[in-house]
Amino acid sequence: MSKTILEVKDLKINFKTYAGLVHAVRGVNFDLKEGETLAIVGESGSGKSVTSNALMKLIPQPPGIYESGQILFNGRDLVPLSDKEMSKIRGNEIAMIFQDPMTSLNPTMKVGRQITEVILQHKKVSKADAKKRAIELLTQVGIPFPEKRYNQYPHEFSGGMRQRVVIAIALAADPKLLIADEPTTALDVTIQAQILELMKEIQKNSKTSIIFITHDLGVVANIADRVAVMYAGQIVEYGTVNDIFYNPKHPYTWGLLGSMPDLDNDTDELLRTIPGSPPDLTNPPKGDAFAARNEFAMAIDYEQEPPMFQVSETHFAKTWLMHPDAPKIPLPDEVAKRIEGYLAKEAQSND
Amino acid sequence: MTKSGAKKVLEIKNLKQHFGSASNPIKAVDGISFDVYEGETLGLVGESGCGKSTTGRSIIRLYDITDGEIIFDGENVHGTKSKNDLKKFNRQMQMIFQDPYASLNPRMTAGEIISEGFTIHGLYKDKKERREKVNQLLEAVGLNKEHANRYAHEFSGGQRQRIGIARALSLDPKFIIADEPISALDVSIQAQVVNLLKQLQKERGLTYLFIAHDLSMVKYISDRIAVMYRGKIMEIGKADDIYNHPVHPYTKSLLSAIPLPDPMSEKRRQRIAYKHTEVDDSATYHEVGDQHYVYGTADLVKTWIADR
Numbered sequence: 001m002s003k004t005i006l007e008v009k010d011l012k013i014n015f016k017t018y019a020g021l022v023h024a025v026r027g028v029n030f031d032l033k034e035g036e037t038l039a040i041v042g043e044s045g046s047g048k049s050v051t052s053n054a055l056m057k058l059i060p061q062p063p064g065i066y067e068s069g070q071i072l073f074n075g076r077d078l079v080p081l082s083d084k085e086m087s088k089i090r091g092n093e094i095a096m097i098f099q100d101p102m103t104s105l106n107p108t109m110k111v112g113r114q115i116t117e118v119i120l121q122h123k124k125v126s127k128a129d130a131k132k133r134a135i136e137l138l139t140q141v142g143i144p145f146p147e148k149r150y151n152q153y154p155h156e157f158s159g160g161m162r163q164r165v166v167i168a169i170a171l172a173a174d175p176k177l178l179i180a181d182e183p184t185t186a187l188d189v190t191i192q193a194q195i196l197e198l199m200k201e202i203q204k205n206s207k208t209s210i211i212f213i214t215h216d217l218g219v220v221a222n223i224a225d226r227v228a229v230m231y232a233g234q235i236v237e238y239g240t241v242n243d244i245f246y247n248p249k250h251p252y253t254w255g256l257l258g259s260m261p262d263l264d265n266d267t268d269e270l271l272r273t274i275p276g277s278p279p280d281l282t283n284p285p286k287g288d289a290f291a292a293r294n295e296f297a298m299a300i301d302y303e304q305e306p307p308m309f310q311v312s313e314t315h316f317a318k319t320w321l322m323h324p325d326a327p328k329i330p331l332p333d334e335v336a337k338r339i340e341g342y343l344a345k346e347a348q349s350n351d
Numbered sequence: 352m353t354k355s356g357a358k359k360v361l362e363i364k365n366l367k368q369h370f371g372s373a374s375n376p377i378k379a380v381d382g383i384s385f386d387v388y389e390g391e392t393l394g395l396v397g398e399s400g401c402g403k404s405t406t407g408r409s410i411i412r413l414y415d416i417t418d419g420e421i422i423f424d425g426e427n428v429h430g431t432k433s434k435n436d437l438k439k440f441n442r443q444m445q446m447i448f449q450d451p452y453a454s455l456n457p458r459m460t461a462g463e464i465i466s467e468g469f470t471i472h473g474l475y476k477d478k479k480e481r482r483e484k485v486n487q488l489l490e491a492v493g494l495n496k497e498h499a500n501r502y503a504h505e506f507s508g509g510q511r512q513r514i515g516i517a518r519a520l521s522l523d524p525k526f527i528i529a530d531e532p533i534s535a536l537d538v539s540i541q542a543q544v545v546n547l548l549k550q551l552q553k554e555r556g557l558t559y560l561f562i563a564h565d566l567s568m569v570k571y572i573s574d575r576i577a578v579m580y581r582g583k584i585m586e587i588g589k590a591d592d593i594y595n596h597p598v599h600p601y602t603k604s605l606l607s608a609i610p611l612p613d614p615m616s617e618k619r620r621q622r623i624a625y626k627h628t629e630v631d632d633s634a635t636y637h638e639v640g641d642q643h644y645v646y647g648t649a650d651l652v653k654t655w656i657a658d659r
Contacts, residue, residue, distance in 0.1 A: 218610030
């Protein structure tokens with residue numbers, strides 16, 4: 001059993017705005033083991049980015065408020081730490097990769113210096129050694145001619161190469177935990193595939209744990225060990241990648257899976273959509289936040305918030321449909337058909 | 352699916368769109384030819400910088416083309432045209448843009464945005480009639496008439512894209528160029544917009560040129576697909592043929608990179624890297640199947656078909 005490096009308990013984050021208090025993250029619980037990848041999926045506004053920024057204590061206060069909860073990193077709670085204490089952790093033990101490599105790199109600084117800056121900040125090494133390490137990192141992330149590239153500016157790199165530089169910076173101090181917030185969303189599919197391969201390789205070599213935030217379920221299937229589906233500031237379904245993709249229990253997860261076309265989709269049928277839009281989190285709805293968009297909603301959904309029901313040892317779903325007294329709703333046809341197709345394909349390839 | 356003998360709505364012949372100086376031009380689109388038939392959806396895919404958006408913008412006259420011919424409904428789009436001819440053309444062809452935040456004027460209400468075309472073309476001069484038409488359009492795209500008096504910032508991304516679609520439909524066009532209409536939207540909203548586009552196509556007999564880099568969505572919405580790379584179309588054919596029997600190595604590489612929501616197959620997936628082979632002037636389009644064409648020299652195409 002590998003050791004747990006991160007445990008988030010009942011994290012609640014609010015923002016003070018003119019319109020009122022926004023409850024952006026409303027009680028999130030998850031843990032992460034060494035060398036594991038957890039994907040957090042959800043729509044924009046579901047709180048996935050706020051959650052990940054909160055882990056690094058990157059939420060500006062004010063307007064942000066850590067209302068409650070703990071972020072236990074290697075057993076130590078990060079929430080009460082001061083900025084000074086956090087800066088020893090940021091970039092060192094926990095590093096982050098952002099979505100847009102053009103805005104996360106400094107355009108006026110050579111990329112080499114942007115990497116050595118991190119090394120010199122966190123490690124006691126000479127400048128020459130830091131440079132050597134930076135060139136090693138550039139090589140590791142697959143940048144050709146690293147010695148020459150070391151002295152170039154970000155604008156001299158293509159989008160994919162820039163994201164590699166961002167990854168090299170994130171890896172500079174050998175972090176235990178890597179938080180990647182939509183790292184491939186701005187990239188082309190071919191480049192995306194390369195970056196995902198690179199991240200998996202890094203993880204294999206250095207046992208880094210990864211939190212991967214995305215809304216692309218294809219990417220999740222590719223990279224994740226476990227998946228947390230977020231909706232309206234809460235995790236609504238949580239399980240291994242196989243639990244979520246082959247045995248989804250929450251109607252929101254059904255909607256997400258159904259809204260993505262499949263290459264074998266019959267083009268004559270319409271895609272499954274999730275009607276409406278996410279609720280306003282200044283005033284979160286009573287009961288299940290998803291009820292208004294849920295065609296299977298029951299009376300209780302509008303009254304009382306569902307607890308996390310345990311589906312299996314690894315699999316949890318926050319929906320009243322899992323209650324023993326609830327009617328048994330079969331998977332929607334489109335989703336069921338697709339899962340059957342995947343399983344059949346799998347059986348075929350095993351023959 | 353395209354019926355043989357279906358009417359060609361749009362014919363592109365050797366279109367070139369170069370930018371920059373004449374001595375050292377950037378060849379964004381470098382000699383492409385294709386046809387679009389009435390009532391179909393042609394998907395145009397490729398990585399960023401391949402020239403797919405430029406192609407769309409050249410077709411609708413947002414750029415003056417460098418060379419080639421664009422024939423829409425039997426008429427040359429880029430020929431010298433009187434103001435009246437241009438207006439006639441603009442009514443027939445409309446565009447939906449990628450970013451619903453940038454493509455709507457923040458100082459106009461949804462109703463004003465949708466009816467701007469009416470003012471330009473002198474249609475529905477009667478106020479009541481105009482309001483009715485705007486309401487019809489709003490309803491057609493899944494909004495309601497109360498939305499007509501709101502400004503763009505009062506809408507969500509998906510709703511804004513619906514306004515963009517209503518604007519494109521306002522003049523009853525035949526042909527719509529949709530340039531990455533869903534890539535700025537959330538997954539669940541993407542499906543809503545794609546369903547809407549399909550339904551409108553059925554109701555109004557629209558023809559679409561659908562430009563995107565999300566290949567699974569393109570496969571879903573398109574009848575035929577053209578794959579672009581470095582300003583040229585590498586392969587064009589029926590959507591199923593492109594996905595199931597690709598010939599050009601670039602198409603194969605692109606397809607091998609699409610992540611699918613199926614973790615078990617993802618574990619096995621092998622990406623095929625693409626190495627571009629420069630072709631000489633003898634390269635042209637070779638027919639490799641029904642309505643399926645591949646760009647390359649005769650020898651190359653032969654070897655590609657052999658490893659198909």
